Amino acid sequence: MSVPTYDELFNPLLKALHELGGSASVEEMDDRVAEILGLTDEEISEIHRGNTTKLSYRLAWSRNYLKRFGLLENSARGVWVLTPKGQSTTQVDKALVNKTVKHLDLELKAMGPGTDKPEELVEEATWRSKVLDEIKKMSPAAFERLCQRVLRESGFINVEVKGKSGDGGIDGRGIVKVGGLLGFRVIFQCKRYAGSVSSQEIREFKGTMVGRAEKGLFITTGTFTRDAKQEAVRDGSPPIDLIDGEEFAERLKELDLGVSVKTEELVGVDGAWFESF
Structure with a gap:
């Protein structure tokens, strides 16, 4: 259908x-x-x-x-x-x-x-589409720097890019501190394309995590298939957090990176306050 x-x-x-x-x-x-x-x-x-x-x-x-x-x-x-x-x-x-x-x-x-x-x-989706269009125009090196910046602004430390895939994506690792005490090793992969990430790609990513990290983070400017989402949380395998294009754009907005939010100032006059004199 x-x-x-x-x-x-x-x-x-x-x-x-x-x-x-x-x-x-x-x-x-x-x-x-x-x-x-x-x-x-x-x-x-x-x-x-x-x-x-x-x-x-x-x-x-x-x-x-x-x-x-x-x-x-x-x-x-x-x-x-x-x-x-x-x-x-x-x-x-x-x-x-x-x-x-x-x-x-x-x-x-x-x-x-x-x-x-x-x-x-x-029409909230419109600004997200514009953000993703801008990202797709970026060179691979610029996209790499953007991902590193977003991860650092989100609390990652020791962010390193370990390799680049043929589709303009990057692979790397970092450490996330929780409460300033506990640190978790995280392996991340960022893919810059409009298509959907499949469950096979998530399985392959999980394979790279074994013995190297406690958590995985997979970012795409596209989307994830339903099977990919299910694979990410499958019991008996390392957990993967997924961030699709719309969530990535929302994160840029939250971090005030390349996205500005304009608020309208509404001024009200309190007549009762003036009458109190």
């Missing part, structure tokens, strides 16, 4: 959130919906634009519509939650949801140009 449209995802998304206990991160929701629908790795990894997959793009719209329909809400930390109305709802009529949200759109437009447009609520 192909990836369903955003409104065909309403009910699978609701089912996923109910199964996950009423709250979930975007990644948890995307993975559970893919599992519910029985999508293949190829379908999950199909690109919409830039580094965003069709599935994640359409689910973003689906979440947006269900939020405005009153079934979902989200926190600043990226956790989505079923509202009381959502907790008692397991199925929706997509035609009714579309009609309700489109009516809200008309009301917003009637309020004038200063009103936020619904599209802006899901």
Whole structure:
């Protein structure tokens, strides 16, 4: 099957959130919906634009519509939650949801140009795509320096690049200090491409860790297949932390590296304060 449209995802998304206990991160929701629908790795990894997959793009719209329909809400930390109305709802009529949200759109437009447009609520992916486009323009040497900088800014020490792969990626190692007391040896691999990292690549990476590190970190500017994610946490093998392109862009934003966030200053006047004189 192909990836369903955003409104065909309403009910699978609701089912996923109910199964996950009423709250979930975007990644948890995307993975559970893919599992519910029985999508293949190829379908999950199909690109919409830039580094965003069709599935994640359409689910973003689906979440947006269900939020405005009153079934979902989200926190600043990226956790989505079923509202009381959502907790008692397991199925929706997509035609009714579309009609309700489109009516809200008309009301917003009637309020004038200063009103936020619904599209802006899901365009967060745009800046991430721009960040990844810039990274893909970098030379291998520049990408190497960027990865070292990100790791050092994230708390790694003794960061060393030990080798370079033929696809523009780098391999290296470092030490992460926990609480200033414990140190863990970490082997990392950073791959700069738009495709999906497979489970075979994760297995091969694990093979390089044996006897050399306690933890592994695999960074890609692309995505990971579902099997790759499962392989990363498979029992009986070294644990691997995975960071995909969107998470890498988010990390750059958090570290204030190449990504700036502008905040609007809202000035309010306290009339009661002046009246107190």
